[in-house]
Amino acid sequence: THVPPDPTGMLSASRSLFASMPGPDDIRSAASAQQNLVRREVADSLRDQGLEQSEISRLLHPSPPPVIDTPRQLMSRFDSMIAQATRTPDVRMPRVDQRLRDLVDRADSIQASMSRGVAHMQPAPPPLARDVAARWRDGAARARQAGQSFAGLKLKSGDFSGMDLSGVDFSGGELEGVDFSGATLVGANFTNACLAHANFRQARLDGAALVGANIGRADFTEASCVGAKFTDAIVQHTCLAKANLESADWQGVTLLEVEADESRWPGARLSQATLIKGRLTGSGFVGAELTRATVLECALAGADFTSATAESADFITCTLDGARFDRCRAPNVRFVYRSSLDGASFREAEMPKSNFRGTPLAGCDFTSALLDGADFSEARCVSGCFESSSLKGALLMKTDFSQARMAQANLMQAVAQHAVFSGADLTGCNLFASDLARVDVDSETRLADAYMAKARTMPRRKVEPPASARKES
Incomplete structure (x- = not known):
């Protein structure tokens, strides 16, 4: 290989210079040796001061930093490192980095929302140590006196029982398993x-806002929640036994398998709410508002819906004995799929087309009761009372x-084919233009003063033409 001449000797000098420089391994070895030397000197100094060897090792060999859980924490740490390196309190990020920060914030928000x-x-968190x-x-008592906010507080299994925390802001907090029993949380x-x-339990939550909160498996036994707002809340396996929920807002909420025996809901707003497999x-x-509510497989025996509004509500496979x-004002209400209403009372109720x-x-x-256009087909109304009720155009097939009391009832244009009126009292009933074909009556059925003009009492039969006419045709 041809080597160019080196008249000035610069190439040889450069080679000699690079050959004499230490390599990366040499630099690392020297740095490690220097670091060990400094550590030994510091250890000797600390030992002379009376420190134990375990304490010296902990100081000279600190544990690694904690693992960063979220991208948001990683970005914050990165910002602090830049701030320390540049000795500036604030680091202004370029627009691209700001967009990245916004995406990270959104991801953290979604992650936190899913976790809540x-x-x-998940299992209940373990209790905190007493100290x-x-x-x-x-600390909470001092912060409450200072008027500080508790928003975003992360505390599991804490104890705030019996405390006065009225009006305190706990929004966005992670308070799983916290004990608020007997606490005053008015307007919280x-x-x-x-x-x-x-x-x-026995807490006062009058006027409190629990919008979007997760109260799954929480215990509100004998709690007072007058005027509280529960819209968009997660309510699953929640205990509301003997709770006072007067005028509370539950609109659109799904209550799954709640235990709410003897609870009070006067004036509560439950429009479009869904109650599934609850015990109430x-x-x-x-006076509650139940418009378009859906009640599925719930135990409601002995429940009181006096003066409630339940327009187009559905009670499906419910026990309402x-x-x-x-x-009650409940047009178009439906009690279907093996719902039971034995012994229920509907006095003066407005339930047309039910x-x-x-x-x-x-x-x-x-x-x-006003029951115009209602469908009682195949229902079992034995010994029921329909006195002075209106059943115009009702389906009673x-x-x-049997043994029902129906005096002065209005059954005008009702369809009662194959209905059973054995022992029933129809005294003074309006049966104008009603269809009573093939009804079952007996000697104890009373029809005194009943108005039966144009009522159909026998099935109309098709008149067959004579045999001679059929042959001619």
Whole structure:
């Protein structure tokens, strides 16, 4: 290979210079040796000061930094490193980095929302140690006196029982398993908070905001929630037994398998709410708003719906024996798919075009009820009372009215084919133009003063032409 001449000797000098420079391995070895030397000197100095070897090792060999959980924390750490390196308190990021930050914030928000949404499906968090819980409690009391906000607080299994936390902002907090029993939380803000497994027994939550909160498996036994807002809340396996929910807002909420025996819901707003497999025996819904609500497989025996509004509501496979719907306004309401209403009361109720098809209604009281266009086909209304009720145009096909009291009832244009009126009292009934074909009556059926003009009492038969006419044709 041809080597160019080197008249000035610069090439040889450069080669000698690079050959004499230390390599990367040499640099690392020297740095490590220097670091070990410094550590030994520091260790000797600390040992002379009386420190134990374990403490010296902890100081000279610190544990690695904690693992960064979220991209948001990683970005914050990156910003702080830049700020320290440049000795500036604030680092202005370019527009592209700002967009990245926005995406990270959104991802963290979605992650936090998903975590809050499934917290009730996880086991309850373990209780805090007594000293730790006491410190949190004291700190909360001081912060409350100073008027500080608790928004975004992350505390699991804390103890705020019996404390006065009225008007405190807990929005967005992660408060799983926290004990609020007996606490005063009037006007408190729990919007989007995670309250799964929390204890609110006998707490006062009047006017509190729990919009979007997760109260799955929380305990509200005997709690007062007058005027509280629960819209968009997650309500699954929640205990509301004997709770006062007067005028509370549950519009559009799905309540899954709640335990709410003897709870009180006067004036509560449950429009378009969905109750699934709940236990609400003996509960009171006086004056409640249940428009377009769906109640599926719920136990509501003895419940009181007096003066409630339940327009187009659906009660599907529900137990409503002994329930009260007096003066209830519920047009187009439906009690279907094996719902039971034995002994229920509907006195003066307004329920036109309602659906009771196939429903057990033994001993029910429909006195003075408005039931025009209602469907009672195949229902069992044995010993029921329909006195002075209006059933104009109602469908009563194969309905069992045995021993029913129907005096002064209006059955004009009702269709009662194959209905059973054995022992029924139809005194003074308006049966004008009604269809009574093939009805079952007996000697005890009373029809005194009943108006039966144009009523169909026998099936009309097609008149066959004579045989001679058929042959000619």
